[in-house]
Amino acid sequence: MILLLALACGSPSSSSDSAEPDLSTCDASGGRQHWVLNSLLFVRVEEDGSSDGFDLDEAATDFGDSAGCGIPDMVSPTGQVGIDNAFARLIPVLETTEFISAETIIDAHIKNGEILLIPEIAGAEDLHQDECVSIALRRGTGEPMTDTSGSMLPAQTFDLDPEFPTVEIPEVSIVDGQVEGGPITLDLALDILDASIRFTLLDGKIRYQVHEDGTISGVVGGGLSTDQLREVSQAANIMDDVFELIDSLVDSAADLAPDATGQCTQVSVTLKFTGVPVYVYEDAFE
């Protein structure tokens, strides 16, 4: 059912909000730790109006600002301003249409292991504090083991997809169990019945927390092109009037990557995820 799942990373950088790594002490010794995602859902707007995500365009914009095509940024639950997650404002409308079923399908594929997304921290001596590690997001292969509810079991061992282009993001620090890095491009492509659905998060970032029980939770965000959103709408085989609704919403929500005319071509989006610790065959890296 899943034909393709690809991830590529752009030029590496790191951007932990709370600590700049001291590269003079950067000793990336230590093993590799892996997790596999077991849920992946769109981040919505909280009741207090906040929304988790990233400041993707490094600008805090308000209504009418030319930056962000006049789409106001949001504030994170922790008070960070400039959060780009315009898609979150569309979700209440999309939830009334067939479009939102794509989220359910993606999450189901993540949960039952049909899509194996494997975050990695390499070189960490301490998963709570480490000034110099590298992170990556890989794709796994292998038969997933699940419990009776269909959820992925921790501690299983996976192979890595050799066709999957992986770029590591070096020189990232772990602060209080949290890592953050980017840019990444996350490309989720699924064939669902007769429809092909593709989500490509462009120029994105990833951030997650390693918890005491070994699990992780975090967010991954980036820009979703307006053209691709329209393609998804068409692929989802929704009714004409709903498609027209989405068509108009997409343009009015676009807040990233303005073209030469100043029209934004991407909608910022954030997905939240959770993951359980797993292993990867040692020779999969050879």
Next chain:
Amino acid sequence: MHLLLALLSCTQDPTPAETRPAAPEVQSPDTRLKRLTDAQYRNVMRDLFGAEVVVPSSLDPDQRIEGLYAVGASYTTISSYGIEKYESAARSIAGQVMDSESLKAAWVPCTPVDVRDDDCASQAIAALGRKAWRRPLSAEELELLVLVAAEAGLVLDDFHEGLEVAFSALLMSPYLLYRVELGDGERFDDFELASRLSFFLWNTAPDEELLAAAEAGELSEEAGYSAQVDRLLADERSREGLRNFFSEMLQLDRLDSLSKDPTVFTYMSDTLGPSAREESLLGIEALVYEDDASYLDLFTTRRTFLDRTLAALYDVPAPEREGFGEVWLDIADGRRGFLGQASFLALQSHATSTSPTARGIFVREVLLCQVIPDPPADANTGIPEVSRDAATMRDRIAIHLEDPFCASCHVLTDPIGLGFENFDGIGRWREVENDVTIDASGELDGEAFVDAWQLGELIAAHPETGPCLSRTLLKYATGSLSDELDDSLQDWHAEGFEGAGHRVLWLFRDVALSPAFRTPGPVAEDSLSEDTGS
């Protein structure tokens, strides 16, 4: 702790096996007909006709007596229902032989000149009969079966269909389904010795070389017999014998039908039981064949063999993508040896919880050969539910040790079984139970331990562990009950085993050479009943 272990093992230096005095002259245990176990029947059919031949999955079930099918085989007959099953299997297998050009060519080494060809039928029946019955057919037996083939062939107007009927008769005969090793009161004949040796060391019928040695009378001679013992033990097929013995002793066959609540034990799957059995058997094979190490190491080794299913359960990287690979558990890992394996931990648990009592009974009865009385018929064996005051299994079964009526037995088992409480009901490691830190401390015969790792060390050092394996193997080889085996002879084997560094292959050889194995006792009166068909 180290001092305690040192004290436990501080007995007299064992007498080297080579300087052991001669075996005590004692009467051998009663001799009985032994029905083939299910595994032996399948192995015999595989050896005769190849792995492709289909044997019905359900035959007459084996019965464990004193923990072993090998003993049960001496004391049970085939039921009426079982006879129907074996008859059906014989007809099916004989039919498969005649339907297969390669098998037909292998077992019918002549071309019949007519629908009735007694010479050709005689050659085929004699060849199959010698292998299947583990001895040459007598002239009368051969004549009767050739007549069966001839008459059936005439009725069916086909030589091979007639021979198929005779083959069916061979395969459903008591001489195939039972091991007729009764001796003449003083000695077993060579074919009986060949059969005993082969079923003991290979768990299947003798091969051509062993039958030829029997035919030549070599097994009646000390040198000839010893040479065959050494040949069989050096052959790869002895691994099957080793695996079967430990599978029976450790009850590993029960893992095929392992049943657990997967909502409680999330790692439970259809493959877990068979995987767990294979882990234990591969570990034993490696210890015995690759290392020729002490049996006692089985309880302390960090080495094991895991597939992907078990690696996830044990929270270690899988060593291989397919099948099993060797894993050395981390020095800091609390899991060690056989008693840290899913096979023991899952089998000796309930469907929804652990069972310190069952785990303790297993250690006492199977590993130390001690007897724990069954609970009284009216005893309440239920375990109190989890409550605020009793969050852990230790708390829940505390009543076993507080009530004098229960404590008389549970004091022997529960303090051992509680040592494995860091492993849940299928063997996954846990530090807490219902948010309460698990206390896995306990004591074994006055020696305290703090966890399963130390408990394994204590069991390895226990003075009864080595002798228990020796006694169990002697029971397995002879199919005899414990009290039928002379104590002095059991002690003699145990001392030799200790002197040989508890090496298992040495023990197999010692038992194969034992007077109790090679010399018949009186034929048990209840052994030759009409039920056996003999």
